[in-house]
Amino acid sequence: MHLTEEEKKVALEQTGNILESYSRERGNLIPILQQVQEKLGYVPLVAMEEVARHLGMPPVDVYSVATFYNQFRLIPPGKHQIKVCMGTACHMKGGNIILDCWKRRLSIDVNQVTPDREFSLERVACVGCCTMAPVTVIDEEVHGRVTPTRVDGLLFSFGVKIPKGQQKEGEAIGRE
Amino acid sequence: MTEIFEKLQQKSRAVWQSLRDRPLILVGTATCGRAAGALEILKVIKEELVKHGIDAQVLEVGCMGHCYAEPLVTVYKPGFPPISYGYVTAGIAGRLVEDFLAGDDPCLEFALAALEANDMVPALTDFPRGMIERPIILDKCGLIDPEQIEHYIALGGYAALATALAREPGWVVEEIKASGLRGRGGAGFPTGRKWETCRLAPGEEKYVICNADEGDPGAFMDRAILESNPHEVLEGLAIAAYTVGARRGYFYIRAEYPLAVERVKKAIEQARRAGLLGTNILGSGFSFDVDVFQGSGAFVCGEETALIASMEGEPGLPRHRPPFPATAGLRGRPTVINNVKTLAYVPHIIERGAQWFRETGTAGSPGTAVFALAGKVINTGLAEVPMGTTLRQLVYDVGSGIPKGKSFKAVQIGGPSGGCLPEAALDMPIDFDSLSQAGAMMGSGGMVILDEDDCMVEIARFFLDFTQKESCGKCTMCRLGTRQMLDILEAITKGQGRPGDIELLLELAEDVKSGSLCGLGKTAPNPVLSTIRYFRDEYEAHIKERRCPALMCRELIAYYILPEKCERSCDACVGSCPVEAIYPNEDRIKVIDQQKCVKCASCLEACPPQYKAVIKLSPPELVAERGATNRG
Numbered sequence: 001m002h003l004t005e006e007e008k009k010v011a012l013e014q015t016g017n018i019l020e021s022y023s024r025e026r027g028n029l030i031p032i033l034q035q036v037q038e039k040l041g042y043v044p045l046v047a048m049e050e051v052a053r054h055l056g057m058p059p060v061d062v063y064s065v066a067t068f069y070n071q072f073r074l075i076p077p078g079k080h081q082i083k084v085c086m087g088t089a090c091h092m093k094g095g096n097i098i099l100d101c102w103k104r105r106l107s108i109d110v111n112q113v114t115p116d117r118e119f120s121l122e123r124v125a126c127v128g129c130c131t132m133a134p135v136t137v138i139d140e141e142v143h144g145r146v147t148p149t150r151v152d153g154l155l156f157s158f159g160v161k162i163p164k165g166q167q168k169e170g171e172a173i174g175r176e
Numbered sequence: 177m178t179e180i181f182e183k184l185q186q187k188s189r190a191v192w193q194s195l196r197d198r199p200l201i202l203v204g205t206a207t208c209g210r211a212a213g214a215l216e217i218l219k220v221i222k223e224e225l226v227k228h229g230i231d232a233q234v235l236e237v238g239c240m241g242h243c244y245a246e247p248l249v250t251v252y253k254p255g256f257p258p259i260s261y262g263y264v265t266a267g268i269a270g271r272l273v274e275d276f277l278a279g280d281d282p283c284l285e286f287a288l289a290a291l292e293a294n295d296m297v298p299a300l301t302d303f304p305r306g307m308i309e310r311p312i313i314l315d316k317c318g319l320i321d322p323e324q325i326e327h328y329i330a331l332g333g334y335a336a337l338a339t340a341l342a343r344e345p346g347w348v349v350e351e352i353k354a355s356g357l358r359g360r361g362g363a364g365f366p367t368g369r370k371w372e373t374c375r376l377a378p379g380e381e382k383y384v385i386c387n388a389d390e391g392d393p394g395a396f397m398d399r400a401i402l403e404s405n406p407h408e409v410l411e412g413l414a415i416a417a418y419t420v421g422a423r424r425g426y427f428y429i430r431a432e433y434p435l436a437v438e439r440v441k442k443a444i445e446q447a448r449r450a451g452l453l454g455t456n457i458l459g460s461g462f463s464f465d466v467d468v469f470q471g472s473g474a475f476v477c478g479e480e481t482a483l484i485a486s487m488e489g490e491p492g493l494p495r496h497r498p499p500f501p502a503t504a505g506l507r508g509r510p511t512v513i514n515n516v517k518t519l520a521y522v523p524h525i526i527e528r529g530a531q532w533f534r535e536t537g538t539a540g541s542p543g544t545a546v547f548a549l550a551g552k553v554i555n556t557g558l559a560e561v562p563m564g565t566t567l568r569q570l571v572y573d574v575g576s577g578i579p580k581g582k583s584f585k586a587v588q589i590g591g592p593s594g595g596c597l598p599e600a601a602l603d604m605p606i607d608f609d610s611l612s613q614a615g616a617m618m619g620s621g622g623m624v625i626l627d628e629d630d631c632m633v634e635i636a637r638f639f640l641d642f643t644q645k646e647s648c649g650k651c652t653m654c655r656l657g658t659r660q661m662l663d664i665l666e667a668i669t670k671g672q673g674r675p676g677d678i679e680l681l682l683e684l685a686e687d688v689k690s691g692s693l694c695g696l697g698k699t700a701p702n703p704v705l706s707t708i709r710y711f712r713d714e715y716e717a718h719i720k721e722r723r724c725p726a727l728m729c730r731e732l733i734a735y736y737i738l739p740e741k742c743e744r745s746c747d748a749c750v751g752s753c754p755v756e757a758i759y760p761n762e763d764r765i766k767v768i769d770q771q772k773c774v775k776c777a778s779c780l781e782a783c784p785p786q787y788k789a790v791i792k793l794s795p796p797e798l799v800a801e802r803g804a805t806n807r808g
Contacts (some may be wrong), residue, residue, distance in 0.1 A: 027507075029489030030472055034431070055489075068491035068648075070473030071431050087393035088588060088624045089550035091638050097776045101754060104774070125475065125642070127432055128396035130550035130624075131243035131557055132211045140434065142211035148754045148778045 007076070008046050014039045015047040019054045026055055029065055033072060042073040070125070078113045078120035080158060082106075082138050087126030089133040098134050099123060101151040105162065118158075180458050181338045184450060185329055192330030199232035199277050200252040204318055206239035206403040207435055208396075208557075212246035220266045221249070224273035232277060238404020240318030241558035245288055248318070251276060259297055262288035291319075304573040305555070310536055310544050313520040314560045317404035322439050325446040328407040334452055336523035340415045341460040348419040349375060352522065354530035356542040361387060361478070361515030362593060362619045363695065364541065364608035367522075370512060373502040374420040377510035382422040385506070385513045386413050388429040388436065389483060391475035392591030393642060395622030397546045398516040400558055402429070402436035405520075406443035410466065412519030414453065415526060417464045420512050425464065428483055430471040441468055475592075475646035479694045480505075480513045482648065493650045494694035515620065517546055537563030541607035549575050551624035552582065568602040571625055582627040585726075586710070590619025592639045592646075593699035595706025596632060615706040617699060631728035632711040633718055637665040639703035643696060653691025657684055658700050665704070670731040671795070673719035678708060727792040730775045734796035737779070739765045741789035749790060752782035770799060 003011075018035045022028045029051070036047050043066050052059040066072040084090075084099045103109060106119050113120040129135045132144025136154070143154065152162050203209070203218045218236065225232055240248060245262025251272060252258045259282060261272065268286050275281040282296070289306075290297040300306045311317075320327035328334070340348050353368030374382060386409060390398040402409060413425050427444075429437050444466050447453040455463040474492045476482045480501050482492040487506060505511025521543060525533045534542045541563040550556050553575035561570065567587055571577065578584050586596040589606075595616035597604070604610055608618050626635065644658040661684050664677050685701030692698050708715060717725050724732040737749065737758075744764040757772035758779060766789075768779070783790040793799055 026489035027487060030486060031469070034470055034472065065489065065491055068474065069486075072472065088591070088622070088635075088638065089394050091393075092551055092624065092626065092630055092635070094777065100774060101776065104754070124432060125391060125473070125646075126393035126395075127207070128390065128399040129208055129211045130394055130396055130548065130622075131208055131246075133550065135211065142207060144211040147781065148776045149752055152754065 003044060003076075008044070011040055011044045011047050012050060015050045019051065022054070024055055026057060029055060029057075029062065030069070033062075033066055037072060041077045042075055044074070075113065076117065079118050080139055081120050081122065082136060083122045083124045083127075085127045085129070085133070085135040085137065086123045087128075087130055087133070087135075089130035090126075090135055093133040095134040097148065098136060098146050098151065101148045102136070105151060105155055105160075178338065178342070180451065181334070184334075188326035188329035191324070191326035195233055195235075196252070196254075199230070199254070201232060201234045201272075201277075202237045202250040202252075202319070203234065204239055204246060204248040205236040206318075206400060207433075208239055208243040208400070209246045209248065210435075214247035216266065217247045217249065217264050217269045220269040221273060224270050225277070228273060228278045230273065230277050235321045236323070237320060238317050238322050239400045239558065241314055241400070241560075242288065242555070243557035244555045248288070250291065250318075251282075253277065253282075256282055257294035257296060257299075258291040259284075260288045260291060260300075261286045305559070305576075308561050308565060308569050308573055309559055310562050311560045312524050312536075312544050313401065313408065313517060314404075314546060314558060316408070317401065317558075320405065322404055322406055323442050323446075325407060325443070325450055325452075328405065329450075332527065333407055333523070334411055336526035337411050337414050337418075337452065338458060340418055340526055341458055341462055345375060345419045345421065348415065348526065351530050352419075352525060355525045355533040356530075357518065357521055357525060357533065358541060358608060359515055360517035360521070360546070360620065362590065362617060364618060367514065367518055370502050370514075371416065371419050373500065374510045374512045377503040379510050381424075381507075381509045382420055383506045383509060383511040384413055384417045384420065384422045384425040385483070385487075385511060386425070386427045386516060386519055387478065387480070387483060387513050388427055388433070388440075388516050389471045389478045390430060390433075390516070390620060391478050391646075392593075392620050392622045394550055394588070394591055394624045395548050395620045396550075397548050397558055397621055399433050399436050400548075401516055401520055401546075402433070403439055406436075406440045407447065408520045408523060409516050410440070410443050410447055410453075412514075412522035413466065414447075414457070414464055415522050416512055416514060416519065418462050420510070422512070423464055425466040426487070426506075427466065427468045428471055428477075428487065429468060431473055437468060437470060444468070474648070475642075476648045476694070476696050479696060482694065483513065484511065491648070493648045494696075496693060517621075538605065538607045540609050545606070545618070545621060547621045547623045549623050549625065551588075552578055552627035552630070553625040554579050563607040564605040566603050566605050567597065570606075570623070571602070575625065578625070578627050582629065584625070585628050585630060586626045586632065588624040588626060588635060588703070589622070590617035590702075591622050592643045593617050593695060593702055594619045594622075595702045596626070596635065596710060597706070598710040600710075615702065615709055617702065629726055629728060631669075631724050631726040632707040632714045633665065633724075634669055634726075634728050636704045636707040637662070637669050640665055640700070643700040647696065647700075651692045651694075651697055653688045654693075654697030654700065657688035657691065658697075660684055661688070661701065661704060668715065668718045669724075669729045671718065671722035671729075673715075675719065677719060678712065678715050682708065722795045724794045727794050729794075732796065733775065733792045733794045734770055734799045735768055735773055735775060735777075735779060736791055736793050736799050736802060737766050737768060737783075738789050738791060741787050742766050743784075743787050743789070746784065746787065748782040748784060749779035752778040754778060770796070 250260045290299040357367045358364040477492040482494040486492040555576045780790045
């Protein structure tokens with residue numbers, strides 16, 4: 001995904017601010033990356049380079065940590081982050097069907113962002129809400145017992161209109 | 177020392193007592209409650225109280241374990257027994273305030289149960305479930321405000337820490353050893369021995385870590401405990417620190433549990449302010465402080481050495497043991513790492529003694545076990561039962577059986593490290609040892625109940641897919657062996673299995689087991705092995721007949737509308753289909769366009785129960801056969 005110069009500048013600035021409060025110990029690497037992600041919503045390459053400089057380690061080592069852990073996102077998330085739970089209970093109650101639904105409605109795949117950057121889609125291993133399976137988390141809010149029609153309803157609550165009857169495979173959804 | 181603590185207790189008891197002089201309403205707002213809408217209920221109750229001018233206290237509490245009935249509200253009104261209400265809606269919340277608090281009608285039609293035995297309402301202990309459960313570490317969950325340390329102290333909290341501090345660390349080790357406490361993270365290693373090793377290990381600086389990286393899909397008890405009673409775990413950690421001689425401790429909590437992180441942080445802050453953490457705790461000369469380290473979503477980090485690697489800023493790769501972390505752990509120093517539940521037991525054992533703990537459970541596995549019941553069971557939630565309780569008691573008495581009149585098929589226990597146990601195992605008493613004999617594992621206690629609609633090959637594939645994705649990649653057999661196994665399983669679930677696949681899976685499973693360093697790889701084949709062991713016929717149906725007996729594998733089924741059952745005037749399925757694959761034919765009988773169908777089961781759910789016209793067929797070719805009669 002292409003970042004604008006403005007985005008890169010903001011990323012560098014914020015990363016610098018975060019680094020000020022951390023000593024140069026490698027043990028701080030994950031907390032720093034978590035802070036960066038909390039501030040920016042993702043961990044851009046420029047930030048990783050900056051962190052590497054601060055901790056005195058090769059940038060590739062920072063990259064290897066950021067890509068090892070599932071939590072870190074390397075591209076900006078959508079305005080609304082949709083996370084579909086793929087735990088055992090959710091899976092047995094149709095979690096993959098729900099994930100397919102989101103993919104179909106948003107016309108994106110997992111770990112992608114809609115072109116207008118409104119929604120991003122992720123799968124999570126288990127959010128520990130197994131009794132409410134299948135679960136989708138939207139912007140920290142947990143929605144339990146999701147069905148395909150509920151997916152449409154949730155999207156509707158964000159002002160997304162599903163064009164009934166005309167939507168073809170791969171066609172982007174329309175927004176009001 | 178006792179004097180300082182006694183003062184703290186007195187103050188806390190006063191706070192707790194003051195809750196009792198007017199009506200008190202508890203709203204369960206752990207993650208499970210929130211998912212069911214508890215925050216909305218909380219708002220309604222507060223508004224209604226103001227509207228009716230009632231002077232009552234409203235508290236946010238954790239999870240009582242009755243997650244199936246969320247949102248849960250418990251009302252204490254002087255003159256009445258405390259009553260819990262389940263499945264609370266905004267309307268019911270309003271009625272509780274208006275009829276029960278403003279009036280005197282306890283609205284028993286909405287009551288789940290009373291908390292104590294009484295003459296008015298059946299109590300939780302009167303149900304079969306209540307007779308089996310023996311809450312020790314879940315005892316206060318859902319009954320106290322996790323964000324008020326006074327509640328915990330008033331009910332006996334931190335007394336064990338005071339007791340331990342007044343004794344020698346060696347005494348604590350002996351007591352824990354005598355109790356027979358085994359690690360609740362899954363492997364069941366004796367906790368006392370771990371502590372002793374670390375205590376005797378040379379080194380000035382030592383650490384204790386609470387492992388709350390609960391990554392098993394299907395397990396949520398660590399989350400529930402941290403959200404409902406964080407002080408219990410913190411107290412256990414402090415006792416561990418005193419015992420081994422550590423001055424620093426960490427909570428390693430997975431990032432997917434934001435509420436648990438928040439509540440633990442608050443608990444640490446409060447304990448510091450109360451003088452239960454920090455320098456010279458309770459005047460004993462012992463100093464100890466705690467930080468929270470957030471995991472970043474890697475299942476393998478539940479393994480001790482990988483967890484340490486991640487805290488040191490490395491990718492979470494496990495390393496060879498020995499040396500064990502108890503002698504060379506975090507930053508090369510002796511480190512005790514215990515699971516949330518293990519630590520939660522510690523204060524209770526110190527308070528009531530090793531002998532008391534041994535009275536519950538089995539000889540080899542004393543105490544209780546906390547299980548998270550999920551899947552196809554009526555009463556999903558948390559249950560704490562004595563070790564040695566049978567699966568049947570758990571599924572049928574605690575869980576109230578299988579919903580929708582379906583039949584029990586298997587229970588998946590222990591997450592990706594565990595296995596699937598069939599109906600024949602229902603009467604097996606479960607503890608660490610019996611489970612591993614049966615080819616499963618206690619794991620952390622996640623239990624997913626499966627019914628006749630669940631395909632065992634698919635569940636094996638699901639877990640392999642999980643472990644394959646989560647393998648850190650260090651060991652070849654774990655990285656590539658699980659990949660091969662997954663490929664075979666995927667082919668089988670798509671109807672592309674070949675003769676000999678089962679044998680190949682069994683062979684690969686042995687290789688992956690023996691060729692992997694850590695628990696992730698060593699146990700990864702368990703779901704496959706146990707499903708082949710108990711459900712081989714299902715594998716064979718997939719391979720030989722291209723048929724999924726449970727009608728679950730999407731590539732091997734098709735949805736079909738029985739023309740003789742379809743009601744002409746009803747369009748429920750048409751409206752529910754997200755891809756417009758259902759249309760009425762010239763007789764207004766609904767037909768599914770198999771090319772368009774995404775097999776989402778919406779039509780099956782939407783078809784009114786009096787018609788039951790939508791069915792699944794396997795193999796999908798059966799539709800063509802039926803289709804001929806459909807048109808005619």
